[in-house]
Amino acid sequence: MARLLASRLHPATEEQSFTSALLQDMAVPVLASVKGEAYGSVLEAWHAQGDAALEHLEHEAFQWDHAEIGSMMATLWELPTPLVGGIGGHHDADEDDAEPAVQLVGHLREAETEAGLERLASDAEARFGIDRAEITDLSQRAEEQADELAALMK
Known part of the structure; x- marks a missing residue:
């Protein structure tokens, strides 16, 4: 989804957006x-509270979140600065280091595709003028690509 959004928002960032989104929750x-x-208790609470943001629950419990730790890991691994920024800023709309596509994809979570897609669509429309029909189309294309990849693994 990040690559497709990047192709719409800023095509030169497609690969960076794809890689950052792939690693954002590492x-x-x-x-x-x-x-x-x-x-594990934080993850259980996150799954139980469908509207809770994981990063907020992490901050309550530990005073840090997975994006911060992921950014530290990426820095230790000497990944390129744009990837470090994308991993660290994927939940922060005010973070300039993360590509817009990565920030938008940060709304999605595996347990609630529809609610996450709604948040993504709302943010994309407000910030970038991308209408919901286009987000729906991009989402369907991303799902088709994921299905094609999954078929290769059978």
């Missing part, structure tokens, strides 16, 4: 492994 499984039950 700290979540690491944190689940390192923090164990404490982080």
Whole structure:
């Protein structure tokens, strides 16, 4: 979805947006492994509270969030600065380091595709003038591409 949004917003950032979006939540499984039950409780609360933002729950529990930790990981791995910014700023609409497509895709979460897509569409329309019909089309195209990729793995 990030690549498709980037192709609409700023085509030169397609690959960067794709990679940033792919890595944006990379700290979540690491944190689940390192923090164990404490982080597991945060994830359970996030899934139980459909409207809660994971980064807010993380801040309440730990005073940091997965985007911050992911950004630190990316820095330690010496990833390019734009990727570090994209990973660290994917939940912050005011963050200039993250590409707009990455920020928009940050609204999506696996447990509630429709609600996340609604938030993405609303933000895309307000910030970039992309109408909901176009977001729906991009979402359908992204789903088709994901299905094609999944078929290759069977």
